[in-house]
Amino acid sequence: MPDYQHHWKDSTPLHLPLGKIVCVGRNYAEHARELNNPVPDTPLLFIKPATAAVHLTRPIELPTGQGEVHFETELAVLIGRPLTRASASEVTDAILGYGLALDLTLRDVQSQLKQQGHPWERAKGFDGACPLSPFVPASALAGDNIHFTLDIDGERRQTGETRDMLNPIVPLIAHISHSFSLLPGDVVLTGTPKGVGPLRAGQTLSLALEDLLFLQTRVS
Numbered sequence: 001m002p003d004y005q006h007h008w009k010d011s012t013p014l015h016l017p018l019g020k021i022v023c024v025g026r027n028y029a030e031h032a033r034e035l036n037n038p039v040p041d042t043p044l045l046f047i048k049p050a051t052a053a054v055h056l057t058r059p060i061e062l063p064t065g066q067g068e069v070h071f072e073t074e075l076a077v078l079i080g081r082p083l084t085r086a087s088a089s090e091v092t093d094a095i096l097g098y099g100l101a102l103d104l105t106l107r108d109v110q111s112q113l114k115q116q117g118h119p120w121e122r123a124k125g126f127d128g129a130c131p132l133s134p135f136v137p138a139s140a141l142a143g144d145n146i147h148f149t150l151d152i153d154g155e156r157r158q159t160g161e162t163r164d165m166l167n168p169i170v171p172l173i174a175h176i177s178h179s180f181s182l183l184p185g186d187v188v189l190t191g192t193p194k195g196v197g198p199l200r201a202g203q204t205l206s207l208a209l210e211d212l213l214f215l216q217t218r219v220s
Contacts, residue, residue, distance in 0.1 A: 004053040006078065006185065007134040008097070009213060014135070016080070016185030021048040021130055022176055023074075023103060027165050027191025031072075034194045043167050043175055048103075048125045053187075056102065056131035056207070059220035062199060063126060067108025069199050072192035073150040073158045073207060076101040077169060078135050079186045083177040091173045094182075097135030100148060100207050100215065101189050104129045107198070132187065136212045150195075151206040158195040165191060 006014035025044035026037055033039070062069045080096030103124070110123035150158040162169060173188055182188070203219045 004050075004055060004132065009134045009136050011134070014078075014097075014185075016078075018050045018053055019183050019186050020050060021052060021101075021187045021189060022046075022182070023048060023124070023189040024167065024172060024191045027167055027172070028160075028193045029166060030164075030194040031192055031196065034196070039166070043172055045176060045179065046120055046124060048130050048189075051127055052125050052129040054128050054131050056100065056133045056215055057217055058131075059218050060102075060104070060131060060199065060205075061128055061220050062201065063106065063128075066106050068106075070105045070107045070196050071150070071152075071157075071199050071205070072103040072105060072196050073148065073160065074101045074103050074189040074192050075099075075146060075148055075160060075162065075169075075209070076132060076135075077173065077188040077190060079173075079182045079188065080184055082184065083173065083182040086174050086177040088170050088174055091170045091177070095138045095169075095173075096184075097137055098141050098146065098209065099133040099135040100209050100213060101133065101187070102131045102205075103189055103192060104131070104199075105196075130189075131217065133207070133209070133213055133215050136209070140212055141210065146210065148209045149207065152203050154204075154206075157197065158193050160193040162190070164193065167191075
């Protein structure tokens with residue numbers, strides 16, 4: 001069984017179960033364009049199961065025999081209160097913390113599924129497909145714009161600014177809650193900026209969330 005557990009940055013465990021990971025696709029226009037995808041008019045939602053979550057600081061194990069595994073760095077939002085058909089103010093009160101995640105994607109598998117008109121879960125929900133960082137309290141990131149980065153082997157590969165999102169965090173989570181309820185411990189991944197690409201064995205990944213979180217992991 002997976003041993004993932006939500007933690008604060010100082011390693012204090014958060015006694016909340018991880019139920020589901022709700023993701024939004026193509027929330028940055030430049031990322032949609034780099035993969036030759038249309039920019040959606042409404043949030044494009046999919047779900048990773050709790051079994052996809054692993055601790056981000058542990059080595060990343062790439063699935064074998066399924067083609068390229070791409071990295072997608074995303075701001076992760078930890079939900080602290082139940083949300084059903086929520087208002088913006090209810091969403092704001094329910095955001096418990098922020099962290100970082102890698103939305104790992106079997107890109108070749110995803111491309112095949114898209115061509116066939118099939119759902120993406122096989123490409124997005126496999127075991128280990130969602131490395132998650134510890135969280136910082138939502139109050140620590142109260143500004144209008146949140147900044148995060150990914151470097152691979154010392155080279156900047158992704159830079160995210162939440163002001164560039166097509167669907168900002170609070171309206172996005174409110175929209176999600178009108179389709180299905182969010183529960184304490186659920187995580188929302190808010191989309192990836194441009195710069196995604198394949199992972200290779202031996203690479204070192206360094207991630208930063210403002211000046212609050214600095215994390216490093218390797219591809220095994």
